[in-house]
Amino acid sequence: MSDKPVGEMSFEDAMKELEQVVGQLERGDVALDDSIKLYERGAELKKRCETKLKEAEEKVAAITLDGDGNPTGLKPVEGL
Template sequence: MEPPAATPPSFEEALRELEDIVRKLESGDLSLDDSIRLYERGQALKSLCEARLNDARMRIEQIQQSAAGEAVATRPFDAQ
């Protein structure tokens, strides 16, 4: 029987872990193997954060409300 899949971290948890990894890598106190392992984990966390940000951007683009509060159209998130 396979172990249950771990729940992915929230965006905030992933970002905190990524920041911690960067600090550790910048310290230069790790072995090469540990540095590579942390770098790989950092890449996975970066991808997760980018996917979550892209999902949030897409959701924001889909929501534009009328004066009555009804969604009537879409617009890009970064449009002024």
């Protein structure tokens, strides 16, 4: 498990760590206190992944196409 703050992680890093957390929890070989910490970290990682995906979807949705279907640029997306 990384010590890096979840809020600073890329989507890929958060997803990779989330997969590791889920794997540890599924094996069930972690002490109860550690399982609770892993679950909390996993919840934070899941939220980070969802946030990064939503940001990416908004950026993709902001791409405008011309009459030939070619991208004409990005519209500014509020909050990004």
